[in-house]
Amino acid sequence: MKSKELQKNTEENDIDYDQQQEETFHSIDLLKEHGINASDISKLRDAGFNSIESVTYSTKKTLVSIKGLSEIKVEKIIDACSKICQMGFTPSNIYLEKRKNLVYLTTGSSELDKLLDGGIESDSITELFGEFRTGKTQICHRLCVTCQFPREKGGSAGKAFYIDTEGTFRPEKLKPIAERFGLDPDEVISNVLYARTYNSDHQNKLLMQACALMTESKFSLLIVGSATNLYRTDYSGRGELNARHLSLAKFLRNLQKIADEHQIAVVITNQVIASVDGSSFDGGNDKKPIGGHIMAHAAQTRLSLRKGLNDNRIYKINYNIILLNTSF
Numbered sequence: 001m002k003s004k005e006l007q008k009n010t011e012e013n014d015i016d017y018d019q020q021q022e023e024t025f026h027s028i029d030l031l032k033e034h035g036i037n038a039s040d041i042s043k044l045r046d047a048g049f050n051s052i053e054s055v056t057y058s059t060k061k062t063l064v065s066i067k068g069l070s071e072i073k074v075e076k077i078i079d080a081c082s083k084i085c086q087m088g089f090t091p092s093n094i095y096l097e098k099r100k101n102l103v104y105l106t107t108g109s110s111e112l113d114k115l116l117d118g119g120i121e122s123d124s125i126t127e128l129f130g131e132f133r134t135g136k137t138q139i140c141h142r143l144c145v146t147c148q149f150p151r152e153k154g155g156s157a158g159k160a161f162y163i164d165t166e167g168t169f170r171p172e173k174l175k176p177i178a179e180r181f182g183l184d185p186d187e188v189i190s191n192v193l194y195a196r197t198y199n200s201d202h203q204n205k206l207l208m209q210a211c212a213l214m215t216e217s218k219f220s221l222l223i224v225g226s227a228t229n230l231y232r233t234d235y236s237g238r239g240e241l242n243a244r245h246l247s248l249a250k251f252l253r254n255l256q257k258i259a260d261e262h263q264i265a266v267v268i269t270n271q272v273i274a275s276v277d278g279s280s281f282d283g284g285n286d287k288k289p290i291g292g293h294i295m296a297h298a299a300q301t302r303l304s305l306r307k308g309l310n311d312n313r314i315y316k317i318n319y320n321i322i323l324l325n326t327s328f
């Protein structure tokens with residue numbers, strides 16, 4: 001009986017995935033109806049552009065760099081996209097309506113949800129930073145399950161991507177979490193798409209693959225744990241600092257594009273390092289998150305994690321564009 005109910009729930013969720021997929025973005029195939037030929041559409045798709053929004057959010061320079069697309073063709077494509085997806089000024093009340101559709105994924109902890117003003121926000125990037133063993137990976141595992149809940153239960157009825165740069169993802173950890181919430185563990189685990197990556201170029205390429213997969217089913221969460229560590233090892237020394245910053249900034253910009261285009265929650269983890277220049281971060285803390293200003297500007301919400309006494313974990317909103325003036 002219970003498994004029948006589970007199956008029914010899963011079937012309902014499947015239907016949700018398809019219906020919501022329709023609402024989230026415009027397929028690149030719509031360009032056909034606006035005079036763009038099939039071969040140019042497939043060139044865009046091969047370069048990772050699967051939606052009208054993904055083209056619209058890109059610069060002309062990026063589009064011209066796609067093999068086989070001339071400047072004239074790109075102009076025609078941009079013109080067609082602007083007819084399908086408006087990018088101009090919008091009255092604030094319409095923007096307000098759009099913000100009402102944001103989803104807040106529950107972290108599974110009511111206190112933490114309260115601190116986050118509802119949970120992990122969709123359409124934006126949330127950074128979890130803290131020392132080793134402060135619980136960053138644990139929260140990510142939990143979110144992989146809760147993002148699959150239906151909306152009324154604090155989820156978004158979607159699948160999750162997990163980009164793992166540290167080798168700390170453990171699918172077996174999802175099982176007890178799923179069971180605790182009365183979900184079918186096998187179903188939950190199969191809805192988490194996992195990729196291990198060892199270099200920062202590959203880390204960036206995985207985003208393109210994620211975009212392609214998002215045209216096939218509904219995803220509600222993308223996790224990158226950790227977002228910064230490969231950039232630190234791939235680019236070492238002062239001589240490569242500039243290249244490292246540029247590359248990390250590009251990756252973070254792509255993440256933001258994905259959050260905007262596909263209306264999913266992006267969660268990145270980050271470690272902290274001792275502040276060698278003696279500057280204090282966060283009112284006297286001698287440890288600061290990696291990535292400096294580039295990371296600081298990327299996330300809409302920065303959540304600091306610390307270990308407390310007796311295995312407790314202390315969470316603190318370090319920065320949130322909405323909660324900025326609230327103290328905890």
Ligand SMILES: Nc1ncnc2c1ncn2[C@@H]1O[C@H](COP(=O)(O)OP(=O)(O)O)[C@@H](O)[C@H]1O
Nearest residue numbers: 130131132133134135136137138139311312313
């Ligand atoms: N809120 C918590 N309370 C108690 N233990 C926790 C909590 N969060 C995580 N842990 C435990 O702490 C250890 C380290 O957690 P982990 O998520 O791997 O940390 P990080 O990713 O920050 O290094 C794990 O054994 C995990 O089970």
Ligand SMILES: [Mg+2]
Nearest residue numbers: 136137138168
């Ligand atoms: Mg970890």
